[in-house]
Amino acid sequence: MYMDYHHHTNNSIDSKAVMQDVCKEAISKGIKEICFTEHYSVNPLAPTYGHMDFTKYQADIAASREQFGDQLSIKMGIELCEPHLMMDVYEKALQPVPFDFIMGSVHNIGNQKLRLHLRANPETFYQDYFAEMYKLVSDADIDVLAHIDLMKRYAVQEGHDIYSFEQHKDQIAAILEKAIQRSIGIEINTSGMRSSLGEAMPTPQIVSLYHDLGGRILTLGSDSHKAETVGAGIKEAAQIARQCGFTHIHQFENRKPKAVPLS
Numbered sequence: 001m002y003m004d005y006h007h008h009t010n011n012s013i014d015s016k017a018v019m020q021d022v023c024k025e026a027i028s029k030g031i032k033e034i035c036f037t038e039h040y041s042v043n044p045l046a047p048t049y050g051h052m053d054f055t056k057y058q059a060d061i062a063a064s065r066e067q068f069g070d071q072l073s074i075k076m077g078i079e080l081c082e083p084h085l086m087m088d089v090y091e092k093a094l095q096p097v098p099f100d101f102i103m104g105s106v107h108n109i110g111n112q113k114l115r116l117h118l119r120a121n122p123e124t125f126y127q128d129y130f131a132e133m134y135k136l137v138s139d140a141d142i143d144v145l146a147h148i149d150l151m152k153r154y155a156v157q158e159g160h161d162i163y164s165f166e167q168h169k170d171q172i173a174a175i176l177e178k179a180i181q182r183s184i185g186i187e188i189n190t191s192g193m194r195s196s197l198g199e200a201m202p203t204p205q206i207v208s209l210y211h212d213l214g215g216r217i218l219t220l221g222s223d224s225h226k227a228e229t230v231g232a233g234i235k236e237a238a239q240i241a242r243q244c245g246f247t248h249i250h251q252f253e254n255r256k257p258k259a260v261p262l263s
Contacts, residue, residue, distance in 0.1 A: 007034055007037060080102060100255065144217065
């Protein structure tokens, strides 16, 4: 089944996409299921703080399901920024909302955006990033880790190299082992393919390592912020998944994963 499990609309601070337009485009591209994953943070110091209106978001989901439900399965998700921090506040804020899917991501370290942390810590920024990701996967109530090696996107933009997998393999393996232990999945995020980075997040090396360690919960997502790029790179991501040993990807409903054969 052709699915996109990472998409943003104007319910996120960094998107102007209208949900109904995204759904129309998804249907035209043959996508059968989409999960909207709006940015959300409870940290007043985070850029995403204060934008999300859950009443509007749920109304958009309901209206889209009413209009397109016979052609497209529409799931309600969320992308939490640093959900291992202020966990009690997150729990209180999210408890009333019937999410199908929750992603966790690191966009800030020590209340600094990743780009700023990189500039302030040019010698250790990758190590610091993976250390923060380990804290996230150890504690947060999430279903999937978003774009595990996101820091490389900012590194390339700032003139640094993509990290050495071998140099950071122990840190990465620890993250993946903890994810498997806690039944948390990972995604293949295709947004890097549409940027100067030129590759998916994470690298196939990480996807293969996750599989070799016994990880099986995998989603594919465009991380698109525009209607026209819904589903972008998903076929390529499916091919990466197959090359890394996966025969299935996952869909979610009420936060329960279900394996779907890779077509």
